Amino acid sequence: MNFQLLNKLQIKDIYKNSVTKIQDTTLLLVKKDSIKKLVVMGNRTILDKFEGEITDLEEGALKICDLISNNAEILRDMCPFTKPVPIGMQSGFGFGDRLGNATVGHIKAVKKFKIIPIFAQQSIRELSRTGRTPQEVIDSAAWAVFEDHFVDGYGADADHLKTLRDIEVMANAGFTMFTIDPSDYIENRDEVIKHVVKMYNYLKELKGDAAFDFEVSVDETSYPTTAEDHIFIIRKLRESGVNVTSLAPRFVGQFQKGIDYIGNIELFRKHLVEHCNIAKDNGGYKLSIHSGSDKFSVYPVIGEVTEGNIHVKTAGTSYLEAIKTVAETSPDFYRELHNFALKRFEKDRASYHVTTDLRRIPDVKDLKDSELPELMNQIDARQLMHITYGSVLNAKDKNGELLYKNRLMKILNEYEDIYYKHLDSHLSKHLEKLGVERKQRVKFK
Ligand SMILES: [Zn+2]
Numbered sequence: 001m002n003f004q005l006l007n008k009l010q011i012k013d014i015y016k017n018s019v020t021k022i023q024d025t026t027l028l029l030v031k032k033d034s035i036k037k038l039v040v041m042g043n044r045t046i047l048d049k050f051e052g053e054i055t056d057l058e059e060g061a062l063k064i065c066d067l068i069s070n071n072a073e074i075l076r077d078m079c080p081f082t083k084p085v086p087i088g089m090q091s092g093f094g095f096g097d098r099l100g101n102a103t104v105g106h107i108k109a110v111k112k113f114k115i116i117p118i119f120a121q122q123s124i125r126e127l128s129r130t131g132r133t134p135q136e137v138i139d140s141a142a143w144a145v146f147e148d149h150f151v152d153g154y155g156a157d158a159d160h161l162k163t164l165r166d167i168e169v170m171a172n173a174g175f176t177m178f179t180i181d182p183s184d185y186i187e188n189r190d191e192v193i194k195h196v197v198k199m200y201n202y203l204k205e206l207k208g209d210a211a212f213d214f215e216v217s218v219d220e221t222s223y224p225t226t227a228e229d230h231i232f233i234i235r236k237l238r239e240s241g242v243n244v245t246s247l248a249p250r251f252v253g254q255f256q257k258g259i260d261y262i263g264n265i266e267l268f269r270k271h272l273v274e275h276c277n278i279a280k281d282n283g284g285y286k287l288s289i290h291s292g293s294d295k296f297s298v299y300p301v302i303g304e305v306t307e308g309n310i311h312v313k314t315a316g317t318s319y320l321e322a323i324k325t326v327a328e329t330s331p332d333f334y335r336e337l338h339n340f341a342l343k344r345f346e347k348d349r350a351s352y353h354v355t356t357d358l359r360r361i362p363d364v365k366d367l368k369d370s371e372l373p374e375l376m377n378q379i380d381a382r383q384l385m386h387i388t389y390g391s392v393l394n395a396k397d398k399n400g401e402l403l404y405k406n407r408l409m410k411i412l413n414e415y416e417d418i419y420y421k422h423l424d425s426h427l428s429k430h431l432e433k434l435g436v437e438r439k440q441r442v443k444f445k
Contacts, residue, residue: 017149038065072139082142084156086211087116094118096315103144105423114437120156129390134173177213193236217248219290225249248288255291258386259379261298293317303435316386321422324376331369341388356383
Protein backbone atom coordinates (compact mmCIF):
# COMPACT_ATOMS: atom_id res chain seq x y z
CA MET A 1 0.00 0.00 0.00
CA ASN A 2 1.11 3.49 -0.71
CA PHE A 3 1.64 4.95 2.75
CA GLN A 4 3.62 7.84 1.30
CA LEU A 5 0.35 9.34 0.23
CA LEU A 6 -0.75 9.43 3.85
CA ASN A 7 2.57 10.89 4.94
CA LYS A 8 2.16 13.70 2.50
CA LEU A 9 -1.15 14.52 4.16
CA GLN A 10 0.40 14.40 7.64
CA ILE A 11 -1.66 11.37 8.63
CA LYS A 12 0.45 9.32 11.00
CA ASP A 13 -2.07 7.53 13.19
CA ILE A 14 -2.99 4.48 11.18
CA TYR A 15 -5.04 1.59 12.52
CA LYS A 16 -2.87 -1.10 10.96
CA ASN A 17 -5.34 -3.96 11.51
CA SER A 18 -7.95 -2.10 9.52
CA VAL A 19 -6.05 -2.10 6.22
CA THR A 20 -8.32 -3.99 3.82
CA LYS A 21 -7.55 -4.51 0.14
CA ILE A 22 -10.32 -5.16 -2.30
CA GLN A 23 -8.90 -5.58 -5.80
CA ASP A 24 -7.29 -2.23 -6.67
CA THR A 25 -8.72 -0.35 -3.70
CA THR A 26 -7.40 -0.02 -0.16
CA LEU A 27 -9.57 0.98 2.77
CA LEU A 28 -8.26 1.81 6.22
CA LEU A 29 -9.01 3.71 9.38
CA VAL A 30 -6.86 6.57 10.58
CA LYS A 31 -6.96 9.21 13.27
CA LYS A 32 -6.65 12.75 12.01
CA ASP A 33 -6.73 15.66 14.45
CA SER A 34 -7.97 13.18 17.10
CA ILE A 35 -10.93 12.10 14.98
CA LYS A 36 -11.31 8.68 13.38
CA LYS A 37 -11.66 8.77 9.59
CA LEU A 38 -11.97 6.26 6.81
CA VAL A 39 -9.40 6.54 4.05
CA VAL A 40 -10.14 5.05 0.63
CA MET A 41 -7.39 4.87 -1.98
CA GLY A 42 -7.31 3.49 -5.49
CA ASN A 43 -10.19 2.86 -7.84
CA ARG A 44 -11.94 6.10 -8.68
CA THR A 45 -15.39 4.52 -9.15
CA ILE A 46 -15.24 3.14 -5.63
CA LEU A 47 -13.95 6.41 -4.20
CA ASP A 48 -16.95 8.12 -5.74
CA LYS A 49 -19.34 5.94 -3.75
CA PHE A 50 -18.10 7.33 -0.43
CA GLU A 51 -18.82 10.80 0.87
CA GLY A 52 -15.69 12.67 1.80
CA GLU A 53 -12.88 14.93 0.80
CA ILE A 54 -10.93 13.88 -2.26
CA THR A 55 -7.24 14.61 -2.73
CA ASP A 56 -5.55 14.14 -6.10
CA LEU A 57 -1.82 13.67 -5.91
CA GLU A 58 0.55 12.51 -8.60
CA GLU A 59 0.75 9.10 -6.88
CA GLY A 60 -3.01 8.67 -7.12
CA ALA A 61 -6.26 9.74 -5.52
CA LEU A 62 -7.52 9.22 -2.02
CA LYS A 63 -10.61 10.16 -0.15
CA ILE A 64 -10.84 10.97 3.56
CA CYS A 65 -14.30 10.21 4.87
CA ASP A 66 -16.20 10.85 8.07
CA LEU A 67 -17.63 7.81 9.86
CA ILE A 68 -21.17 8.70 8.88
CA SER A 69 -24.05 6.38 8.19
CA ASN A 70 -23.96 6.62 4.38
CA ASN A 71 -20.33 5.59 4.41
CA ALA A 72 -21.04 2.75 6.85
CA GLU A 73 -23.62 1.41 4.45
CA ILE A 74 -21.14 1.32 1.59
CA LEU A 75 -18.53 -0.20 3.87
CA ARG A 76 -20.94 -3.02 4.77
CA ASP A 77 -21.49 -3.68 1.07
CA MET A 78 -17.80 -3.74 0.27
CA CYS A 79 -16.64 -5.60 3.39
CA PRO A 80 -19.39 -8.11 4.24
CA PHE A 81 -17.67 -9.07 7.51
CA THR A 82 -18.74 -5.70 8.93
CA LYS A 83 -22.40 -6.64 8.56
CA PRO A 84 -24.17 -8.39 11.47
CA VAL A 85 -25.58 -11.87 10.88
CA PRO A 86 -28.01 -14.21 12.67
CA ILE A 87 -26.08 -16.68 14.85
CA GLY A 88 -28.75 -19.38 15.17
CA MET A 89 -28.05 -22.07 17.76
CA GLN A 90 -24.40 -21.17 18.28
CA SER A 91 -23.54 -19.85 21.74
CA GLY A 92 -23.52 -16.10 21.96
CA PHE A 93 -22.21 -13.39 24.23
CA GLY A 94 -23.78 -9.93 24.20
CA PHE A 95 -21.35 -7.04 24.55
CA GLY A 96 -23.67 -4.10 24.97
CA ASP A 97 -21.91 -0.82 24.24
CA ARG A 98 -23.90 2.13 25.50
CA LEU A 99 -21.37 4.77 24.49
CA GLY A 100 -20.68 3.31 21.06
CA ASN A 101 -16.90 3.22 21.51
CA ALA A 102 -16.25 -0.02 23.40
CA THR A 103 -16.47 -2.61 20.66
CA VAL A 104 -12.77 -2.71 19.77
CA GLY A 105 -12.06 -3.58 23.41
CA HIS A 106 -14.71 -6.30 23.19
CA ILE A 107 -13.10 -7.67 20.04
CA LYS A 108 -9.75 -7.94 21.81
CA ALA A 109 -11.46 -10.16 24.40
CA VAL A 110 -13.72 -12.29 22.24
CA LYS A 111 -11.23 -13.11 19.53
CA LYS A 112 -9.44 -15.35 22.02
CA PHE A 113 -12.56 -17.48 22.59
CA LYS A 114 -14.89 -19.79 20.70
CA ILE A 115 -18.16 -17.89 21.08
CA ILE A 116 -20.09 -15.62 18.73
CA PRO A 117 -20.18 -12.00 19.87
CA ILE A 118 -23.21 -9.77 19.69
CA PHE A 119 -21.58 -6.37 19.37
CA ALA A 120 -24.62 -4.26 18.74
CA GLN A 121 -27.00 -5.00 21.59
CA GLN A 122 -29.34 -2.29 22.68
CA SER A 123 -32.75 -2.03 24.25
CA ILE A 124 -35.22 0.70 23.42
CA ARG A 125 -34.93 1.92 27.02
CA GLU A 126 -31.16 2.27 26.68
CA LEU A 127 -31.53 4.15 23.41
CA SER A 128 -33.70 6.76 25.04
CA ARG A 129 -31.11 7.15 27.82
CA THR A 130 -28.06 7.33 25.59
CA GLY A 131 -29.73 9.53 22.98
CA ARG A 132 -28.49 7.22 20.21
CA THR A 133 -30.43 5.92 17.23
CA PRO A 134 -30.69 2.24 16.23
CA GLN A 135 -28.71 3.09 13.09
CA GLU A 136 -25.87 4.61 15.12
CA VAL A 137 -25.67 1.44 17.19
CA ILE A 138 -25.39 -0.73 14.08
CA ASP A 139 -22.92 1.64 12.43
CA SER A 140 -20.55 1.99 15.38
CA ALA A 141 -20.30 -1.80 15.63
CA ALA A 142 -19.47 -1.97 11.91
CA TRP A 143 -16.72 0.66 12.19
CA ALA A 144 -15.19 -1.15 15.16
CA VAL A 145 -15.26 -4.51 13.40
CA PHE A 146 -13.55 -2.81 10.48
CA GLU A 147 -11.01 -1.07 12.73
CA ASP A 148 -9.76 -4.34 14.19
CA HIS A 149 -10.54 -6.49 11.13
CA PHE A 150 -12.75 -8.94 13.02
CA VAL A 151 -13.92 -11.32 10.29
CA ASP A 152 -15.41 -14.16 12.35
CA GLY A 153 -18.99 -12.85 12.28
CA TYR A 154 -21.13 -11.10 14.87
CA GLY A 155 -24.79 -10.49 15.66
CA ALA A 156 -26.89 -7.45 16.50
CA ASP A 157 -29.52 -7.79 19.24
CA ALA A 158 -32.53 -5.49 19.43
CA ASP A 159 -33.17 -6.04 23.11
CA HIS A 160 -36.39 -5.84 25.15
CA LEU A 161 -38.78 -4.94 22.36
CA LYS A 162 -42.33 -4.33 23.47
CA THR A 163 -44.28 -3.08 20.47
CA LEU A 164 -44.62 -3.63 16.73
CA ARG A 165 -43.15 -0.18 16.22
CA ASP A 166 -40.03 -1.20 18.23
CA ILE A 167 -39.61 -4.16 15.90
CA GLU A 168 -39.97 -2.05 12.83
CA VAL A 169 -37.31 0.55 13.71
CA MET A 170 -34.81 -2.09 14.80
CA ALA A 171 -35.39 -4.34 11.77
CA ASN A 172 -34.99 -1.38 9.44
CA ALA A 173 -31.68 -0.48 11.04
CA GLY A 174 -30.33 -3.96 10.30
CA PHE A 175 -30.57 -5.82 13.61
CA THR A 176 -30.44 -9.61 13.27
CA MET A 177 -31.65 -10.78 16.68
CA PHE A 178 -34.91 -9.70 18.26
CA THR A 179 -35.65 -10.06 21.94
CA ILE A 180 -39.31 -9.79 22.76
CA ASP A 181 -40.31 -8.63 26.22
CA PRO A 182 -43.96 -9.46 26.95
CA SER A 183 -43.80 -8.12 30.52
CA ASP A 184 -46.72 -5.75 29.90
CA TYR A 185 -48.94 -8.84 29.56
CA ILE A 186 -47.41 -10.97 32.28
CA GLU A 187 -50.57 -11.10 34.42
CA ASN A 188 -52.17 -13.39 31.87
CA ARG A 189 -50.26 -16.27 30.25
CA ASP A 190 -52.53 -16.47 27.21
CA GLU A 191 -52.02 -12.77 26.53
CA VAL A 192 -48.26 -13.25 26.73
CA ILE A 193 -48.42 -15.92 24.06
CA LYS A 194 -50.76 -13.88 21.87
CA HIS A 195 -48.43 -10.89 22.06
CA VAL A 196 -45.24 -12.84 21.30
CA VAL A 197 -46.90 -14.61 18.34
CA LYS A 198 -48.07 -11.27 16.97
CA MET A 199 -44.55 -9.82 17.28
CA TYR A 200 -43.03 -12.91 15.63
CA ASN A 201 -45.41 -12.88 12.70
CA TYR A 202 -44.81 -9.19 12.12
CA LEU A 203 -41.07 -9.78 12.09
CA LYS A 204 -41.46 -12.63 9.60
CA GLU A 205 -43.42 -10.32 7.38
CA LEU A 206 -40.74 -7.60 7.58
CA LYS A 207 -37.81 -9.96 7.11
CA GLY A 208 -39.28 -12.01 4.28
CA ASP A 209 -36.85 -14.81 3.48
CA ALA A 210 -34.05 -13.41 5.61
CA ALA A 211 -33.18 -15.42 8.73
CA PHE A 212 -33.18 -13.84 12.20
CA ASP A 213 -32.66 -14.88 15.81
CA PHE A 214 -35.68 -14.70 18.08
CA GLU A 215 -35.54 -14.51 21.86
CA VAL A 216 -38.35 -14.39 24.39
CA SER A 217 -37.42 -12.72 27.67
CA VAL A 218 -39.41 -12.93 30.86
CA ASP A 219 -36.47 -11.91 33.05
CA GLU A 220 -37.96 -8.61 34.17
CA THR A 221 -40.80 -10.11 36.18
CA SER A 222 -41.16 -10.03 39.94
CA TYR A 223 -40.99 -13.81 40.50
CA PRO A 224 -38.57 -16.47 39.32
CA THR A 225 -39.95 -18.29 36.28
CA THR A 226 -41.44 -21.65 37.27
CA ALA A 227 -40.82 -24.80 35.29
CA GLU A 228 -44.53 -24.96 34.60
CA ASP A 229 -44.64 -21.44 33.14
CA HIS A 230 -41.59 -22.13 31.02
CA ILE A 231 -43.13 -25.32 29.60
CA PHE A 232 -46.43 -23.57 28.95
CA ILE A 233 -44.79 -20.67 27.12
CA ILE A 234 -42.51 -22.74 24.94
CA ARG A 235 -45.13 -25.36 23.97
CA LYS A 236 -47.72 -22.74 23.05
CA LEU A 237 -45.19 -20.80 21.03
CA ARG A 238 -44.07 -23.88 19.16
CA GLU A 239 -47.67 -24.81 18.43
CA SER A 240 -48.11 -21.36 16.92
CA GLY A 241 -45.10 -21.85 14.66
CA VAL A 242 -42.75 -19.55 16.57
CA ASN A 243 -39.12 -20.58 16.13
CA VAL A 244 -37.38 -19.64 19.39
CA THR A 245 -33.58 -19.30 19.34
CA SER A 246 -33.26 -18.40 23.02
CA LEU A 247 -35.37 -17.85 26.10
CA ALA A 248 -34.51 -15.74 29.15
CA PRO A 249 -36.19 -16.90 32.36
CA ARG A 250 -36.03 -14.93 35.56
CA PHE A 251 -33.77 -17.05 37.76
CA VAL A 252 -33.82 -17.52 41.52
CA GLY A 253 -31.64 -15.16 43.49
CA GLN A 254 -30.73 -11.69 42.37
CA PHE A 255 -29.10 -10.67 39.12
CA GLN A 256 -28.45 -7.06 40.01
CA LYS A 257 -26.73 -4.74 37.57
CA GLY A 258 -22.96 -4.74 37.46
CA ILE A 259 -22.25 -6.89 40.52
CA ASP A 260 -21.95 -10.56 41.42
CA TYR A 261 -24.87 -12.93 41.92
CA ILE A 262 -26.68 -12.59 45.24
CA GLY A 263 -28.33 -15.77 46.51
CA ASN A 264 -27.88 -19.45 47.14
CA ILE A 265 -25.68 -20.96 44.46
CA GLU A 266 -26.90 -24.55 44.96
CA LEU A 267 -30.51 -23.41 44.61
CA PHE A 268 -29.53 -21.54 41.46
CA ARG A 269 -27.94 -24.68 40.08
CA LYS A 270 -31.11 -26.70 40.66
CA HIS A 271 -33.24 -24.03 39.04
CA LEU A 272 -30.91 -23.78 36.08
CA VAL A 273 -30.84 -27.57 35.59
CA GLU A 274 -34.63 -27.59 35.54
CA HIS A 275 -34.85 -24.86 32.87
CA CYS A 276 -32.01 -26.37 30.90
CA ASN A 277 -33.81 -29.71 30.72
CA ILE A 278 -36.99 -28.05 29.51
CA ALA A 279 -35.04 -26.31 26.75
CA LYS A 280 -33.39 -29.59 25.76
CA ASP A 281 -36.74 -31.41 25.63
CA ASN A 282 -38.38 -28.73 23.52
CA GLY A 283 -36.08 -28.13 20.62
CA GLY A 284 -32.75 -27.33 22.23
CA TYR A 285 -32.92 -23.54 22.15
CA LYS A 286 -30.46 -21.57 24.27
CA LEU A 287 -31.11 -20.24 27.74
CA SER A 288 -30.35 -16.55 27.87
CA ILE A 289 -28.88 -14.88 30.94
CA HIS A 290 -29.78 -11.21 31.20
CA SER A 291 -28.01 -8.75 33.50
CA GLY A 292 -25.31 -11.32 32.92
CA SER A 293 -22.24 -9.25 33.71
CA ASP A 294 -20.04 -9.71 36.76
CA LYS A 295 -21.80 -12.90 37.94
CA PHE A 296 -18.46 -14.55 38.56
CA SER A 297 -19.58 -16.84 41.37
CA VAL A 298 -22.19 -18.57 39.19
CA TYR A 299 -20.41 -18.59 35.82
CA PRO A 300 -18.78 -21.97 36.42
CA VAL A 301 -22.24 -23.38 37.24
CA ILE A 302 -23.78 -21.79 34.14
CA GLY A 303 -21.01 -23.09 31.89
CA GLU A 304 -21.19 -26.59 33.32
CA VAL A 305 -24.98 -27.05 33.45
CA THR A 306 -25.71 -25.61 30.01
CA GLU A 307 -22.63 -27.28 28.50
CA GLY A 308 -21.90 -23.90 26.98
CA ASN A 309 -25.19 -23.79 25.07
CA ILE A 310 -26.02 -20.27 26.22
CA HIS A 311 -26.55 -16.66 25.47
CA VAL A 312 -25.24 -14.15 28.01
CA LYS A 313 -26.01 -10.42 27.92
CA THR A 314 -23.88 -7.68 29.40
CA ALA A 315 -23.97 -3.93 28.89
CA GLY A 316 -23.46 -1.57 31.80
CA THR A 317 -20.30 -3.32 32.87
CA SER A 318 -18.51 -1.87 29.84
CA TYR A 319 -19.72 1.59 30.79
CA LEU A 320 -18.07 0.99 34.17
CA GLU A 321 -14.79 0.18 32.41
CA ALA A 322 -15.17 3.56 30.71
CA ILE A 323 -15.68 5.18 34.10
CA LYS A 324 -12.66 3.34 35.47
CA THR A 325 -10.61 4.73 32.58
CA VAL A 326 -11.79 8.23 33.53
CA ALA A 327 -10.91 7.66 37.20
CA GLU A 328 -7.46 6.56 36.18
CA THR A 329 -6.66 9.25 33.65
CA SER A 330 -8.78 12.26 34.65
CA PRO A 331 -9.33 12.22 38.43
CA ASP A 332 -10.94 15.65 38.70
CA PHE A 333 -13.49 14.83 36.05
CA TYR A 334 -14.19 11.54 37.77
CA ARG A 335 -14.94 13.35 41.03
CA GLU A 336 -17.31 15.65 39.17
CA LEU A 337 -19.19 12.70 37.65
CA HIS A 338 -19.25 10.89 40.97
CA ASN A 339 -20.76 13.83 42.84
CA PHE A 340 -23.34 14.38 40.13
CA ALA A 341 -24.26 10.68 40.25
CA LEU A 342 -24.74 10.91 44.01
CA LYS A 343 -27.25 13.70 43.51
CA ARG A 344 -29.14 11.72 40.89
CA PHE A 345 -29.09 8.33 42.56
CA GLU A 346 -32.36 8.32 44.50
CA LYS A 347 -34.36 9.31 41.43
CA ASP A 348 -32.56 7.06 38.99
CA ARG A 349 -32.72 3.90 41.10
CA ALA A 350 -36.50 3.79 40.72
CA SER A 351 -36.37 1.77 37.48
CA TYR A 352 -33.86 -0.76 38.82
CA HIS A 353 -33.88 -3.39 41.49
CA VAL A 354 -30.72 -2.72 43.49
CA THR A 355 -29.74 -2.84 47.15
CA THR A 356 -27.10 -0.13 46.93
CA ASP A 357 -26.06 1.57 50.18
CA LEU A 358 -24.45 4.92 49.44
CA ARG A 359 -23.09 5.15 52.99
CA ARG A 360 -20.59 2.45 52.16
CA ILE A 361 -18.96 4.57 49.44
CA PRO A 362 -16.00 6.61 50.67
CA ASP A 363 -16.12 10.36 50.07
CA VAL A 364 -14.17 11.12 46.91
CA LYS A 365 -12.59 14.20 48.42
CA ASP A 366 -10.87 12.00 51.02
CA LEU A 367 -9.41 9.70 48.36
CA LYS A 368 -6.07 10.21 46.65
CA ASP A 369 -6.21 10.35 42.85
CA SER A 370 -4.53 6.98 42.66
CA GLU A 371 -7.25 5.45 44.84
CA LEU A 372 -10.16 6.49 42.60
CA PRO A 373 -10.02 3.55 40.15
CA GLU A 374 -10.38 1.23 43.15
CA LEU A 375 -13.95 2.50 43.56
CA MET A 376 -14.93 0.40 40.58
CA ASN A 377 -14.17 -2.67 42.71
CA GLN A 378 -16.67 -1.61 45.36
CA ILE A 379 -20.22 -2.81 44.68
CA ASP A 380 -22.08 0.29 45.88
CA ALA A 381 -19.90 2.65 43.86
CA ARG A 382 -20.31 0.39 40.83
CA GLN A 383 -24.07 0.54 41.08
CA LEU A 384 -24.03 4.27 41.74
CA MET A 385 -22.25 4.89 38.44
CA HIS A 386 -24.07 2.10 36.59
CA ILE A 387 -27.57 3.32 37.28
CA THR A 388 -27.00 7.00 36.70
CA TYR A 389 -25.52 6.67 33.19
CA GLY A 390 -28.59 8.10 31.49
CA SER A 391 -28.50 11.19 33.69
CA VAL A 392 -24.77 11.65 33.18
CA LEU A 393 -25.05 11.38 29.40
CA ASN A 394 -28.05 13.68 29.17
CA ALA A 395 -27.12 16.34 31.74
CA LYS A 396 -27.13 19.83 30.25
CA ASP A 397 -26.11 23.26 31.54
CA LYS A 398 -28.44 26.25 31.47
CA ASN A 399 -27.54 26.98 27.85
CA GLY A 400 -28.62 23.53 26.81
CA GLU A 401 -25.04 22.30 26.27
CA LEU A 402 -24.14 18.78 27.34
CA LEU A 403 -22.39 18.91 30.68
CA TYR A 404 -20.44 15.65 30.70
CA LYS A 405 -20.99 13.50 27.64
CA ASN A 406 -18.62 15.22 25.23
CA ARG A 407 -15.83 15.46 27.79
CA LEU A 408 -16.31 11.79 28.62
CA MET A 409 -16.12 10.79 24.97
CA LYS A 410 -13.04 12.95 24.45
CA ILE A 411 -11.19 11.33 27.33
CA LEU A 412 -12.06 7.83 26.13
CA ASN A 413 -10.90 8.73 22.65
CA GLU A 414 -7.63 10.15 23.93
CA TYR A 415 -6.95 7.16 26.19
CA GLU A 416 -8.52 4.50 24.02
CA ASP A 417 -5.63 2.08 24.48
CA ILE A 418 -6.16 2.08 28.25
CA TYR A 419 -9.93 1.81 27.78
CA TYR A 420 -9.59 -1.14 25.41
CA LYS A 421 -7.15 -2.84 27.76
CA HIS A 422 -9.62 -2.59 30.65
CA LEU A 423 -12.46 -3.90 28.49
CA ASP A 424 -10.34 -6.77 27.21
CA SER A 425 -9.27 -7.90 30.65
CA HIS A 426 -12.71 -7.53 32.28
CA LEU A 427 -14.68 -9.26 29.53
CA SER A 428 -12.03 -11.95 29.03
CA LYS A 429 -12.49 -12.79 32.69
CA HIS A 430 -16.21 -13.30 32.01
CA LEU A 431 -15.58 -15.71 29.15
CA GLU A 432 -12.87 -17.54 31.06
CA LYS A 433 -15.08 -18.13 34.13
CA LEU A 434 -17.96 -19.27 31.94
CA GLY A 435 -15.62 -21.96 30.69
CA VAL A 436 -15.76 -20.85 27.06
CA GLU A 437 -13.16 -22.74 25.08
CA ARG A 438 -10.16 -20.76 23.91
CA LYS A 439 -9.26 -20.53 20.26
CA GLN A 440 -6.00 -22.14 19.25
CA ARG A 441 -3.33 -19.54 18.87
CA VAL A 442 -2.26 -19.27 15.28
CA LYS A 443 1.50 -19.61 14.97
CA PHE A 444 3.05 -17.24 12.50
CA LYS A 445 6.12 -18.46 10.68
ZN1 LIG B 1 -33.41 -8.38 30.26
